[in-house]
Amino acid sequence: MRKHQLDLFSLIAGGLFTVIAVLYLVAAVNDLSVNGRIVIPVTFIVLGLAGLAGAVAAVARRGRTDSEG
Template sequence: MKRHRFDVFSFLAGTLFTVLGVLYLTASLSGFSVNGRIVLPVTFIVLGAAGLIGAVTAFSRRDRGPGQRPGPD
């Protein structure tokens, strides 16, 4: 299998949706309710933050050439 770069956005999105699935499954089995008015905005905030982190990371990698290390100029 070919190695690839670690994708922060995909990792966080997968983790978030897994946690949401477990949360709703636990809620349906135990009888407590999940407030969707809180879950949906938090989901969008986390995905937006992950997208922003991914974009900043990609932008910083693009500015450096191969073999260059970050450091003071």
């Protein structure tokens, strides 16, 4: 199997949605409620930061391969 480049955005997004799912699951088991007024904006902020980190990583990776050749 060939090695592929790390997709930072997908990794962070998957981790974030897993954390949100576990948060809602734990809240449901313990008869608590999750405040969506906090969860939704934080989700968008983290996804925006993940997109920015992914873009910076892609530019850095592209710059590294251009200077090698």
